Amino acid sequence: MIKVDKLPEVFIKAMPVLQILEDAGFEAYFVGGSVRDLLLDRHVHDVDITTSAYPEEVKELFEKSIDTGIKHGTVTVLYGGESYEITTFRTESGYQDFRRPDHVTFVQNLDEDLKRRDFTINALAMDLHGQIVDLFNGIEDLKNHIIRAVGDPEKRFHEDALRMMRAVRFTSQLKFNLEEKTGQAIKDNHELLKKISVERIRDEFVKMGLGPHSRQAFQIFLDTQLSEDVPDFAGKKELLQIYPRLQFSPTLETSLWSLIIILLKLPNEEISRFMRDWKNSNAMTEQVGRIIKFFDLISDYTPNDYELFQAGERTIINTIDVAHILGQPVASEALVDRYMALPIKKPAELAIDGRFLIKHGMRPGAQLGHTLNQIRELVVSSRLENSPDAIEKYLENLD
Numbered sequence: 001m002i003k004v005d006k007l008p009e010v011f012i013k014a015m016p017v018l019q020i021l022e023d024a025g026f027e028a029y030f031v032g033g034s035v036r037d038l039l040l041d042r043h044v045h046d047v048d049i050t051t052s053a054y055p056e057e058v059k060e061l062f063e064k065s066i067d068t069g070i071k072h073g074t075v076t077v078l079y080g081g082e083s084y085e086i087t088t089f090r091t092e093s094g095y096q097d098f099r100r101p102d103h104v105t106f107v108q109n110l111d112e113d114l115k116r117r118d119f120t121i122n123a124l125a126m127d128l129h130g131q132i133v134d135l136f137n138g139i140e141d142l143k144n145h146i147i148r149a150v151g152d153p154e155k156r157f158h159e160d161a162l163r164m165m166r167a168v169r170f171t172s173q174l175k176f177n178l179e180e181k182t183g184q185a186i187k188d189n190h191e192l193l194k195k196i197s198v199e200r201i202r203d204e205f206v207k208m209g210l211g212p213h214s215r216q217a218f219q220i221f222l223d224t225q226l227s228e229d230v231p232d233f234a235g236k237k238e239l240l241q242i243y244p245r246l247q248f249s250p251t252l253e254t255s256l257w258s259l260i261i262i263l264l265k266l267p268n269e270e271i272s273r274f275m276r277d278w279k280n281s282n283a284m285t286e287q288v289g290r291i292i293k294f295f296d297l298i299s300d301y302t303p304n305d306y307e308l309f310q311a312g313e314r315t316i317i318n319t320i321d322v323a324h325i326l327g328q329p330v331a332s333e334a335l336v337d338r339y340m341a342l343p344i345k346k347p348a349e350l351a352i353d354g355r356f357l358i359k360h361g362m363r364p365g366a367q368l369g370h371t372l373n374q375i376r377e378l379v380v381s382s383r384l385e386n387s388p389d390a391i392e393k394y395l396e397n398l399d
């Protein structure tokens with residue numbers, strides 16, 4: 001049995017929680033992603049705990065708790081300024097819709113709990129003393145960089161079809177390969193993904209896209225046909241096939257969506273719909289829209305100062321990132337330098353505003369807005385000094 005001697009701080013901090021459960025006569029273990037990441041020497045952000053105690057029993061042991069998913073056996077316990085998800089040993093049964101279980105059955109031992117988990121590398125548990133429980137050779141698979149379903153992959157994917165996306169996502173994040181039978185089961189069952197909510201698919205897709213091996217993972221995503229069962233990708237394999245051949249993998253979510261939109265050759269008027277189909281936020285949709293617009297612009301010609309001003313720093317840098325990933329040459333330094341040298345970089349930096357124009361005899365309305373824009377454009381392009389005096393003179397000459 002493997003024993004980990006030196007545990008990172010997140011585990012040490014959580015030890016008393018396990019101890020309290022054990023002192024009350026229950027079994028308790030760290031489980032899932034935290035144990036996997038510990039053994040991979042990856043950063044562990046939070047730890048999940050599994051126990052033989054029923055949710056009500058867990059709640060009695062801790063002063064502060066939240067019923068996060070009590071029906072599924074999960075209670076969130078607040079302890080030492082941290083929060084911990086504590087889930088009762090369980091199996092899942094009655095997955096009639098290939099999504100989450102209709103009901104869970106609590107079980108009395110850890111083995112039964114680990115059996116229902118998705119992949120061998122995620123079915124590892126660790127006790128209070130750092131002893132690892134590894135029933136399915138998860139450690140061996142970690143060493144060999146393999147994503148392998150626990151037991152029969154068909155069963156695991158019928159229990160929760162999202163696991164097929166998770167498998168591909170882990171190949172990207174961990175730089176692992178799919179074990180053959182697990183990969184075959186995804187190919188055979190990819191259509192089950194249609195039953196899964198877009199939000200859950202999107203979260204996995206983004207994690208896949210931002211992983212260090214996203215280009216390799218994307219190839220698997222296409223080869224297994226999973227790409228046919230996500231929004232707007234069906235029948236687009238030829239276009240998406242460019243993704244695995246990109247120069248780099250994206251590291252920003254905005255870059256990921258922009259790349260996909262560019263590869264799919266979506267016309268501008270379809271971008272919002274596409275982003276909505278994927279249940280993206282309005283903020284994400286807007287930022288991606290700005291990037292695509294600026295990307296189209298710099299693909300055609302060198303932007304003028306006012307176009308740089310309108311795009312703004314974030315969009316310029318983000319668009320350069322996208323062009324870089326696509327292997328498209330852009331004079332990135334020149335663009336950033338020119339932006340940095342602009343007399344004003346934000347509308348609020350203009351020396352005057354609408355009230356100034358009203359004071360100088362203009363009436364509120366469309367004409368005023370138009371004049372204000374004109375002044376802003378002149379200032380941005382250094383044809384008018386950004387001072388009330390200079391602008392006043394300019395106005396006088398207009399009359």
Ligand SMILES: Nc1ccn([C@@H]2O[C@H](COP(=O)(O)OP(=O)(O)OP(=O)(O)O)[C@@H](O)[C@H]2O)c(=O)n1
Binds near residue numbers: 119122123163
């Ligand atoms: N569809 C799923 C989701 C989760 N799990 C199990 O629940 C654990 C925790 O799930 P989650 O936090 O969603 O994933 P992690 O594997 O921890 O990955 P991450 O680091 O992204 O949180 C997993 O390790 C796995 O044992 C599962 O069997 N099937």
Ligand SMILES: [Mg+2]
Binds near residue numbers: 032033034048
């Ligand atoms: Mg996790």
